[in-house]
Amino acid sequence: MDLALDQARAAGERGEVPIGAVLVIDGTVIAASGNRTREVNDVTAHAEVAVIRKACEELGQERLTGADLYVTLEPCTMCAAAISFARIRRLYYGAEDPKGGAVDNGVRFYAQPTCHHAPEVYSGLQETTSADILRTFFQQKRDVP
Amino acid sequence: MDLALDQARAAGERGEVPIGAVLVIDGTVIAASGNRTREVNDVTAHAEVAVIRKACEELGQERLTGADLYVTLEPCTMCAAAISFARIRRLYYGAEDPKGGAVDNGVRFYAQPTCHHAPEVYSGLQETTSADILRTFFQQKRDVP
Numbered sequence: 582m583d584l585a586l587d588q589a590r591a592a593g594e595r596g597e598v599p600i601g602a603v604l605v606i607d608g609t610v611i612a613a614s615g616n617r618t619r620e621v622n623d624v625t626a627h628a629e630v631a632v633i634r635k636a637c638e639e640l641g642q643e644r645l646t647g648a649d650l651y652v653t654l655e656p657c658t659m660c661a662a663a664i665s666f667a668r669i670r671r672l673y674y675g676a677e678d679p680k681g682g683a684v685d686n687g688v689r690f691y692a693q694p695t696c697h698h699a700p701e702v703y704s705g706l707q708e709t710t711s712a713d714i715l716r717t718f719f720q721q722k723r724d725v726p
Numbered sequence: 727m728d729l730a731l732d733q734a735r736a737a738g739e740r741g742e743v744p745i746g747a748v749l750v751i752d753g754t755v756i757a758a759s760g761n762r763t764r765e766v767n768d769v770t771a772h773a774e775v776a777v778i779r780k781a782c783e784e785l786g787q788e789r790l791t792g793a794d795l796y797v798t799l800e801p802c803t804m805c806a807a808a809i810s811f812a813r814i815r816r817l818y819y820g821a822e823d824p825k826g827g828a829v830d831n832g833v834r835f836y837a838q839p840t841c842h843h844a845p846e847v848y849s850g851l852q853e854t855t856s857a858d859i860l861r862t863f864f865q866q867k868r869d870v871p
Binding site: 644 | 767779787803839
């Protein structure tokens with residue numbers, strides 16, 4: 582989760598909404614990324630989707646069975662579904678996102694009949710730090726005229 | 727929708743689940759793609775996400791305000807959310823997908839409070855042809871020993 586937080590901070594320094602994710606298989610980091618939507622002009626390049634794509638490319642496979650994903654914020658609806666499709670084993674996330682989350686808020690995708698694979702979910706990992714990074718980022722944006 | 731069906735058929739010929747999508751702005755086709763998950767080893771490369779990425783790259787922008795998306799099957803949860811994030815204006819789709827859809831089935835994302843932009847939705851466009859392409863593909867897969 583420390584690596585994911587580093588990725589979040591680095592994303593914020595690039596002017597992206599500061600969210601970070603790290604994908605691990607058997608204790609080895611396979612991919613790490615922050616949110617990259619602005620950098621690559623791709624609205625789907627959230628941190629989770631970015632690491633899933635990197636890992637699929639790295640491993641030459643479509644599914645990431647046995648992988649664990651660490652992300653600083655509760656995944657949104659798009660990312661929650663991508664995590665399911667990739668067959669990720671465990672999802673660890675930091676802060677909850679009542680406005681956009683889809684795991685313990687919103688559509689609660691993993692509890693739905695149209696979800697065909699649900700990861701084990703562990704929430705609240707370093708949630709204060711995760712939330713502080715986001716809060717500081719938006720506060721600074723508001724302060725800039 | 728004919729172009730989207732062509733993309734679906736071409737995807738099937740490449741061994742992909744045959745779903746196709748086309749993105750149009752002001753009557754001009756900006757991007758067209760079939761499902762590409764196998765070709766590029768990317769579980770997120772559904773037809774809808776593929777055309778959104780292509781269009782964002784083509785236009786150099788993150789949002790596709792004013793764009794209309796034609797897709798042969800009801801979008802899944804990941805794609806429904808990506809369509810929302812991209813601010814797509816109208817979504818036209820072919821067949822419904824009770825098992826995996828997220829527009830008129832499943833999480834019905836556009837009716838949820840965590841959805842912050844909903845496209846206008848038009849369904850049932852050439853739904854029989856769309857469904858037949860999928861049915862034939864899976865039938866042939868079952869027939870091959």
